Each structure stands twice: as C-alpha cells, then as structure tokens.
Amino acid sequence: MRLFRCPRCANVAFIESLSCDGCGLELGLHPPTLTMRAAPAQGSDVDGTWWFPCANRQWECNWLVASDSGSGKCIACRLTRTRPSNDDTLALEKLATASGDKRRLLVQLADLGLPITPWYERKGGLGFDLLSSRSNGARVTIGHANGIVTIDLAESLDAHREALRISLGEPYRTMLGHFRHEVGHYYEWILVEQTGWIDECRTIFGDERTSYRDAISRHYKSGAPRDWAESFISEYATMHPWEDFAECFAHYLHLTSTLQTAAAGGLTVRMEGVPQIADGEVSPRTSYADATMAEVLADWLPVSTFLNRVNRAMGKSDLYPFTIAEPVARKLDFVHRVVTASRVEKPLG
Numbered sequence: 001m002r003l004f005r006c007p008r009c010a011n012v013a014f015i016e017s018l019s020c021d022g023c024g025l026e027l028g029l030h031p032p033t034l035t036m037r038a039a040p041a042q043g044s045d046v047d048g049t050w051w052f053p054c055a056n057r058q059w060e061c062n063w064l065v066a067s068d069s070g071s072g073k074c075i076a077c078r079l080t081r082t083r084p085s086n087d088d089t090l091a092l093e094k095l096a097t098a099s100g101d102k103r104r105l106l107v108q109l110a111d112l113g114l115p116i117t118p119w120y121e122r123k124g125g126l127g128f129d130l131l132s133s134r135s136n137g138a139r140v141t142i143g144h145a146n147g148i149v150t151i152d153l154a155e156s157l158d159a160h161r162e163a164l165r166i167s168l169g170e171p172y173r174t175m176l177g178h179f180r181h182e183v184g185h186y187y188e189w190i191l192v193e194q195t196g197w198i199d200e201c202r203t204i205f206g207d208e209r210t211s212y213r214d215a216i217s218r219h220y221k222s223g224a225p226r227d228w229a230e231s232f233i234s235e236y237a238t239m240h241p242w243e244d245f246a247e248c249f250a251h252y253l254h255l256t257s258t259l260q261t262a263a264a265g266g267l268t269v270r271m272e273g274v275p276q277i278a279d280g281e282v283s284p285r286t287s288y289a290d291a292t293m294a295e296v297l298a299d300w301l302p303v304s305t306f307l308n309r310v311n312r313a314m315g316k317s318d319l320y321p322f323t324i325a326e327p328v329a330r331k332l333d334f335v336h337r338v339v340t341a342s343r344v345e346k347p348l349g
Contacts (some may be wrong), residue, residue, distance in 0.1 A: 054066060105176065161173055245335070269281065
C-alpha cells in the first residue's frame with residue numbers, strides 16, 4: 001500500500017487517519033489521486049473542483065466527495081447498496097469498522113488500476129450489502145452475486161470471527177480478507193469469464209461451469225483432499241474453481257499490499273542460512289506492475305519469513321501461515337497477468 005502523508009507537515013498518516021498526528025490538520029482522502037488533502041468543513045479546492053468531507057465522517061469515513069457528485073457521500077460510501085437501519089446502533093458501529101476495511105480494499109484496487117464501476121451506474125457494477133446476522137437473527141451469507149458483495153458485519157466481532165475460524169479449521173480469517181476474497185469473484189466474473197482469458201483460466205483452475213451446489217455439498221461432507229497443499233493455497237480453495245480463483249486473488253492482494261507497505265517504509269530484509277531462501281538482501285518495490293509474478297514471489301518469501309519471525313517474537317502466530325507450492329504460483333501468475341492487463345486510468349474518478 002502506498003505511503004500517505006499530511007499535505008501540510010508531511011507527517012506519515014494512516015490510510016484511516018481523520019487528522020494529522022503531527023500538526024493536527026483535518027485530513028481527507030482524495031479518491032482520484034489517492035492522496036491526503038486538507039479536509040475543512042467548508043471544503044477545499046483540488047485542481048479546480050471543490051471537495052468536501054464525506055457526510056459519514058462522524059462514522060470515521062475520511063474520504064472526500066466532489067461538490068458536483070450529486071451526493072454528500074463519497075464514492076466508497078455510495079458503493080454500499082444496503083446497510084443496517086438507523087436504529088440498529090450496534091450494527092452501525094460494526095458498519096463503521098467494516099467500512100474502514102472496504103475503503104482500504106478500494107484504495108488497493110484503485111492503486112492496481114482495476115476498474116471500479118459502481119452498481120448505481122451500471123447493472124452488474126460493483127456494490128456492497130453490509131448486513132449483520134446479529135441484528136434480527138436472520139442469516140447473512142457472505143458472498144458475491146452479479147456485482148454485489150455481501151458481508152456479515154458480525155465478523156467484525158473478534159469472538160464471533162475467531163469461533164468461526166476455529167470451527168472451519170482456517171489459519172487466517174479477517175474482515176479485510178473477506179472483502180478481498182469476494183471482490184475476487186467479481187473480477188473473475190467481469191475480467192475473465194466475459195473475456196478471452198476464460199480458456200486459460202479453465203486450464204489452470206478448472207471448469208467453473210461444474211455444479212457449485214454439488215461442490216459445496218461434497219466439500220462440507222468430505223473436506224479437502226489430504227494432499228491439498230500441493231496444489232491449492234487453502235483448503236477452501238479446493239471446493240470449486242470459483243473459490244480457487246477468489247482465494248488466489250485475495251492472496252495476490254495480501255502479498256502485493258504487504259510488499260508495497262514494506263517498500264514505503266524503506267524495509268530491507270537480509271537473509272542468511274535460511275532454507276529455500278537465497279542469501280542476500282531483498283528490498284521490496286513500491287509497485288509490481290512491471291514485474292513478473294516470479295519476481296513478486298522472490299521478494300515475498302524472505303519478507304514474509306521475516307515478518308513471521310517478528311510475529312513470533314511477540315508471541316503471536318505467523319503473519320502469513322501459508323505455503324505457496326508451484327501450482328499455486330502458476331495460479332497467482334495468472335491473476336497477476338489479468339490484473340496488470342486490465343489497468344485503467346483513475347478508477348475512482
């Protein structure tokens with residue numbers, strides 16, 4: 001992820017920052033340039049257009065909205081098609097948390113140049129239904145259909161999410177991970193299944209036209225094959241070609257975001273005497289748009305190994321508890337080629 005700075009004092013800012021920790025300036029993210037700008041209540045001029053803080057700033061949204069957008073809400077908030085009712089205060093608190101992960105996702109998608117066409121502009125465009133299974137007892141199924149990503153806000157509750165992670169035997173489960181996985185379904189749908197990429201995709205991942213219902217039934221009855229780690233990034237990826245692609249897409253976002261964040265901080269990792277890793281220094285890149293997937297993975301292995309060691313030093317589990325086998329590397333290479341070939345200018349306007 002790129003490095004954000006205060007426009008007044010150049011202090012480093014988090015992507016979620018509402019104000020600068022250095023000088024106190026009110027901050028807002030300018031979607032077209034993915035940069036932090038001043039965010040006074042009265043608005044400010046950016047390249048000839050007046051930009052105002054999003055109407056959801058009280059719910060921790062730090063994005064800016066253009067005066068000519070026809071809405072008081074930023075594009076990130078307008079992408080939410082459905083949300084809890086105003087009297088469901090607990091769900092709204094979790095909505096604020098989940099929306100932060102959604103904005104982080106959107107920044108990365110825009111940074112990669114992936115097309116972001118809102119659901120309200122075109123049928124099948126990207127949108128989010130952010131609902132809570134804790135609100136009225138109704139089941140909320142996390143998933144994607146026709147451009148709409150559905151997320152259960154109850155996953156923002158650590159105890160709820162951890163219980164599910166353990167019951168499903170998953171080594172990793174986060175709200176951001178859900179967003180990255182489900183948007184992977186969306187991009188396979190618009191960038192692969194409806195384009196010339198589909199034949200190669202079927203060769204690498206399998207035929208997505210096989211029964212998804214049967215695949216679900218088989219997976220939850222029999223589980224993943226014993227040798228799943230030899231060809232898949234996770235047990236869940238073994239269920240169906242759709243899930244295999246979405247899991248690989250999510251991991252592609254995990255890898256590139258972490259590497260770019262490390263690069264923005266100037267991290268250099270030196271490895272010596274570590275099995276399967278060549279001795280020497282690795283300095284991650286701020287962009288991998290012109291790199292091969294082999295080059296991405298050559299940086300990722302030593303960096304992730306180092307970060308796993310850092311986590312263990314704090315008594316925590318590995319930051320990245322996955323192994324990338326050669327068949328998985330080929331799948332990630334396909335995702336990388338689709339992403340880099342699909343770049344558009346200014347995905348967020």
